[in-house]
Amino acid sequence: MPADASYPTATSVEDFAGRLATVRATIADAAERVGRNPDEVRLLPVSKTVPQERLRNAIAAGCHQLGENKVQEAKRKHGELADLDVSWSVIGHLQTNKARDVAAFADEFQALDSLRVAEALDRRLQAAGRSLDVFVQVNTSGEESKYGLPPEEVVGFLRQLPRYTALRVRGLMTLAVFSADADAVRACFVRLRELRDRARDSDPGLVGPGGLSMGMSGDYALAVTEGATCVRVGQAIFGARAATRNEAHYWPTQG
Numbered sequence: 559m560p561a562d563a564s565y566p567t568a569t570s571v572e573d574f575a576g577r578l579a580t581v582r583a584t585i586a587d588a589a590e591r592v593g594r595n596p597d598e599v600r601l602l603p604v605s606k607t608v609p610q611e612r613l614r615n616a617i618a619a620g621c622h623q624l625g626e627n628k629v630q631e632a633k634r635k636h637g638e639l640a641d642l643d644v645s646w647s648v649i650g651h652l653q654t655n656k657a658r659d660v661a662a663f664a665d666e667f668q669a670l671d672s673l674r675v676a677e678a679l680d681r682r683l684q685a686a687g688r689s690l691d692v693f694v695q696v697n698t699s700g701e702e703s704k705y706g707l708p709p710e711e712v713v714g715f716l717r718q719l720p721r722y723t724a725l726r727v728r729g730l731m732t733l734a735v736f737s738a739d740a741d742a743v744r745a746c747f748v749r750l751r752e753l754r755d756r757a758r759d760s761d762p763g764l765v766g767p768g769g770l771s772m773g774m775s776g777d778y779a780l781a782v783t784e785g786a787t788c789v790r791v792g793q794a795i796f797g798a799r800a801a802t803r804n805e806a807h808y809w810p811t812q813g
């Protein structure tokens with residue numbers, strides 16, 4: 559796991575272009591090592607805590623989709639940057655009372671883990687005449703502190719989702735265990751992939767296109783070798799945040 563010092567802050571358009579090129583090259587290397595086409599992997603830059611002045615430069619450098627884990631922050635930035643070509647992906651746990659906001663501005667929600675949230679989102683989306691791409695979040699590490707469904711509940715959960723017609727299921731999402739032990743991290747990614755495969759075997763339509771959103775700054779290359787179709791990368795693009803990602807306040811209970 560790289561130390562925070564290895565994530566210098568990116569500010570200018572040039573900085574961002576360089577970071578994006580480096581991350582894309584790392585994705586391509588990892589994909590080619592296992593015989594995958596790098597084009598199958600979407601890079602989702604995660605812009606939480608980054609202020610709009612820097613985001614304008616990131617967008618100018620080619621970040622046209624941004625991930626945020628807190629609804630309030632995402633909503634504010636959506637407003638501030640409404641003049642630019644950027645779509646918003648909410649990647650953090652959602653409370654039902656924030657469903658209206660997400661339904662109003664987000665194009666993707668990657669942390670679906672309850673039917674209450676599915677129902678709340680669907681109701682708001684239907685009212686707004688919108689639809690939303692969703693990933694079902696799975697707790698592949700078994701850590702208490704992580705959101706997401708236990709793996710054994712995922713297939714049953716997916717079977718309930720077709721009734722929420724404004725939600726378009728795109729696949730599964732996970733956060734690996736935060737560990738320097740690559741085997742422990744890899745086990746989380748393998749678990750998500752096998753779960754996706756099992757869901758598909760039981761019903762080919764169950765997980766939509768069967769996407770796998772997994773991998774962050776410290777582990778995205780490994781995630782790509784294990785089949786990620788979306789990597790969510792913050793610090794390796796924008797620079798280190800104030801604290802490390804395993805601290806509880808990054809996984810807020812309030813969106």
Ligand SMILES: *Cc1c(COP(=O)(O)O)cnc(C)c1O
Binds near residue numbers: 649733774808
């Ligand atoms: C912050 C965050 C990321 C990105 O983490 P980095 O260490 O900045 O790459 C990925 N996924 C989720 C859900 C996050 O909240």
